[in-house]
Amino acid sequence: xxxxxxxxxxxxxxxxxxxxxxxxxxxxxxxxxxxxxxxxxxxxxxxxxxxxxxxxxxxxxxxxxxxxxxxxxxxxxxxxxxxxxxxxxxxxxxxxxxxxxxxxxxxxxxxxxxxxxxxxxxxxxxxxxxxxxxxxxxxxxxxxxxxxxxxxxxxxxxxxxxxxxxxxxxxxxxxxxxxxxxxxxxxxxxxxxxxxxxxxxxxxxxxxxxxxxxxxxxxxxxxxxxxxxxxxxxxxxxxxxxxxxxxxxxxxxxxxxxxxxxxxxxxxxxxxxxxxxxxxxxxxxxxxxxxxxxxxxxxxxxxxxxxxxxxxxxxxxxxxxxxxxxxxxx
Amino acid sequence: xxxxxxxxxxxxxxxxxxxxxxxxxxxxxxxxxxxxxxxxxxxxxxxxxxxxxxxxxxxxxxxxxxxxxxxxxxxxxxxxxxxxxxxxxxxxxxxxxxxxxxxxxxxxxxxxxxxxxxxxxxxxxxxxxxxxxxxxxxxxxxxxxxxxxxxxxxxxxxxxxxxxxxxxxxxxxxxxxxxxxxxxxxxxxxxxxxxxxxxxxxxxxxxxxxxxxxxxxxxxxxxxxxxxxxxxxxxxxxxxxxxxxxxxxxxxxxxxxxxxxxxxxx
Numbered sequence: 274x275x276x277x278x279x280x281x282x283x284x285x286x287x288x289x290x291x292x293x294x295x296x297x298x299x300x301x302x303x304x305x306x307x308x309x310x311x312x313x314x315x316x317x318x319x320x321x322x323x324x325x326x327x328x329x330x331x332x333x334x335x336x337x338x339x340x341x342x343x344x345x346x347x348x349x350x351x352x353x354x355x356x357x358x359x360x361x362x363x364x365x366x367x368x369x370x371x372x373x374x375x376x377x378x379x380x381x382x383x384x385x386x387x388x389x390x391x392x393x394x395x396x397x398x399x400x401x402x403x404x405x406x407x408x409x410x411x412x413x414x415x416x417x418x419x420x421x422x423x424x425x426x427x428x429x430x431x432x433x434x435x436x437x438x439x440x441x442x443x444x445x446x447x448x449x450x451x452x453x454x455x456x457x458x459x460x461x462x463x464x465x466x467x468x469x470x471x472x473x474x475x476x477x478x479x480x481x482x483x484x485x486x487x488x489x490x491x492x493x494x495x496x497x498x499x500x501x502x503x504x505x506x507x508x509x510x511x512x513x514x515x516x517x518x519x520x521x522x523x524x525x526x527x528x529x530x531x532x533x534x535x536x537x538x539x540x541x542x543x544x545x546x547x548x549x550x551x552x553x554x555x556x557x558x559x560x561x562x563x564x565x566x567x568x569x570x571x572x573x574x575x576x577x578x579x580x581x582x583x584x585x586x587x588x589x590x591x592x593x594x595x596x597x598x599x600x601x602x603x
Numbered sequence: 604x605x606x607x608x609x610x611x612x613x614x615x616x617x618x619x620x621x622x623x624x625x626x627x628x629x630x631x632x633x634x635x636x637x638x639x640x641x642x643x644x645x646x647x648x649x650x651x652x653x654x655x656x657x658x659x660x661x662x663x664x665x666x667x668x669x670x671x672x673x674x675x676x677x678x679x680x681x682x683x684x685x686x687x688x689x690x691x692x693x694x695x696x697x698x699x700x701x702x703x704x705x706x707x708x709x710x711x712x713x714x715x716x717x718x719x720x721x722x723x724x725x726x727x728x729x730x731x732x733x734x735x736x737x738x739x740x741x742x743x744x745x746x747x748x749x750x751x752x753x754x755x756x757x758x759x760x761x762x763x764x765x766x767x768x769x770x771x772x773x774x775x776x777x778x779x780x781x782x783x784x785x786x787x788x789x790x791x792x793x794x795x796x797x798x799x800x801x802x803x804x805x806x807x808x809x810x811x812x813x814x815x816x817x818x819x820x821x822x823x824x825x826x827x828x829x830x831x832x833x834x835x836x837x838x839x840x841x842x843x844x845x846x847x848x849x850x851x852x853x854x855x856x857x858x859x860x861x862x863x864x865x866x867x868x869x
Contacts, residue, residue, distance in 0.1 A: 400754060401757060401758065401761070403649055420649075421653075422649075422650070422653060423646050423649050424751065424754055442751055442754075442808075443646065443751075443755075443808075444646070444649070444650045444653070445783065445808070446653060446654075448653065457653075460653035460654055462786060465806065465807065465808040465814060466751070466808045484750075485806075486806070486814060487814075507848060508814070508848070509848065509849065530812075
C-alpha cells in the first residue's frame with residue numbers, strides 16, 4: 274500500500290505542475306525500469322524514495338539517460354515476445370515532463386542498448402535476429418544493421434564513442450563494432466552466456482559477465498586479449514549486470530539468481546566483498562561521485578543502495594514490479 | 604552407412620575446418636531430432652560467419668554400408684542401432700547419443716568416442732525417486748522459460764512451427780556442443796574433440812541454468828531433467844547446499860563413477 278501511495282502522490286504532483294516550467298531536477302535522480310508493471314519508477318536519491326511513476330507501453334528493461342540528463346530512453350517489449358507487437362520499441366521520455374515523446378522501432382523484443390557519449394546514436398541488440406541495430410537517437414532513423422552473435426544481449430560503448438561491443442548468449446561471443454563505418458571488426462569467444470559488458474572509464478579495459486560460467490572476463494580493449502578470468506563464487510554465481518566506479522578502481526557485478534553484489538578490486542582482481550542485496554539483482558549502477566551502488570532486485574521489487582566504502586546496504590527503495598535496470602543522473 | 608542428402612550447407616569464404624554432422628532419419632521422433640540438429644547447424648553456420656569454418660548437416664538413413672566422412676553422427680532411440688554406432692565410433696567420427704536411454708549403452712557397453720546427451724534410464728529413475736508424485740520425466744519442454752529457455756523455444760517455434768521437445772533439444776545441444784568445441788579447439792578432428800569434451804574444465808550452456816558437462820567415467824551429459832507433477836514441471840535435482848558445485852549437484856542423477864560399469868577412466 275505504501276508503494277501505491279508513493280506512486281499516486283508522484284502522479285498528483287506531476288499533474289499539478291505546469292509541465293513547461295519543470296526543470297531537470299537539481300539533485301540526482303534514479304530511473305528504474307520495471308518489467309512487471311511496465312513502467313519507470315522515478316527515485317529521488319537524496320531521500321531514497323520513489324516520487325513518481327512513468328507508465329510505458331510494455332515490459333521495460335534497458336534504460337539509459339542522454340549525456341545531458343534531459344532525455345531518458347527505455348527499451349520496451351511485449352510480455353510474450355511477438356515481432357509485430359506495438360509494445361516493441363525504445364520509448365523516448367522527456368525527463369522534465371516525464372512524458373513519452375516518441376517511440377523508436379528497433380525490431381522485435383528489444384532488451385539492451387547503449388548510447389554513444391555524444392548522445393547521437395543508439396545501438397541495440399536484436400535478440401531473435403542475431404543482429405545489432407544503430408539508430409539516430411534524435412530521430413529514431415535507422416542507420417545500420419550488423420550481424421553479431423546468436424541471441425545478442427549486452428551492449429556497451431567505449432568512453433570515446435569509437436567502439437561498440439555486443440555480447441551474444443548462445444554463441445558465447447563478443448562482437449566489436451567500429452563506430453566510424455559501422456563495421457564488425459572482430460569477434461571474440463568468451464565464457465558461457467555473456468550477459469553484459471562495461472568499459473573502464475579510461476577505455477583501456479572491458480569487463481564481460483558470463484552467467485553460466487559464473488565468471489567475469491577482463492579484456493584489453495585495444496588488443497582484445499583476455500587479461501584475466503575472475504571466477505565468482507567458485508563459478509556458481511550467476512553474474513548479469515556490471516558497472517565500473519568513476520575512478521575505475523572498482524568493478525561491481527550484479528549476481529542475478531545468486532542474489533549478491535560482488536565488489537572487485539580492478540587493480541588486483543581480488544574480490545573485496547559479496548553483498549546479499551536482494552532477489553535476482555539484474556541491473557547495477559554507480560553514482561557519479563562513486564559513493565553509492567544501486568542494484569535493481571527483480572524478484573524483491575526494490576532497489577538496494579550500497580555504500581561503496583563499507584559495502585553495507587544503506588537503503589532499500591520500493592519500486593515497481595520486477596525492476597530490471599537503473600539510470601542515474603549526474 | 605549411406606548418406607541420403609546434404610540438407611543444408613553454407614560455403615563460407617572465411618576458411619577453417621568443416622563440421623559435418625550426420626543425423627539418423629530412423630526411429631521414433633526422427634523429425635524432431637532432425638529439426639533440432641538443423642537448428643544447431645544453422646546456428647553453427649551463423650557462428651562460422653563470425654569465426655570462420657563451415658557446418659553441414661547430412662541426413663543418414665541406415666547404419667549399414669559404407670560410412671561417409673562425418674565429424675559426428677546423431678543416433679536414434681534404438682539400442683541395437685546405438686550399439687552399432689558406438690562400436691564403429693572412433694578417432695574419425697564421434698557418436699552423439701541423443702535418443703537412446705539404455706543404461707547398458709553407458710555401462711558395460713560404453714565406448715570412448717560415444718557421448719550421451721539423452722538422459723539415461725537411471726537418471727529418469729532417480730528423478731522420479733526424488734520427486735514425489737512425478738509423472739513424465741523429460742529433458743526439455745516447450746514451456747520452459749528461465750535461463751533463456753524462452754528464447755530458444757521461440758527460435759525453434761518460429762523456425763519449425765512446433766514446440767521444442769526432448770528429442771529436438773538433445774539434437775540441438777549435441778550440435779551446439781560440437782561446434783562450440785570445434786571453435787574453441789580450432790579443429791573438427793574427432794579425437795581432439797573427444798579429448799576436449801571430457802576435460803575437467805569443459806562446460807556448455809544448454810539453457811538449463813547450470814553449466815552442463817560430460818562425465819569422464821561414462822560420457823553422460825550432466826543436466827537437469829524436468830518431472831511433471833500435475834500440470835507443473837519441476838527441475839530435478841533440486842535444493843543444492845551452498846557449497847555444492849554444479850557438477851556435484853547434477854551428479855545426483857544417474858550412476859556415479861563407483862557404481863558405473865563403464866571403465867573409460869581407470
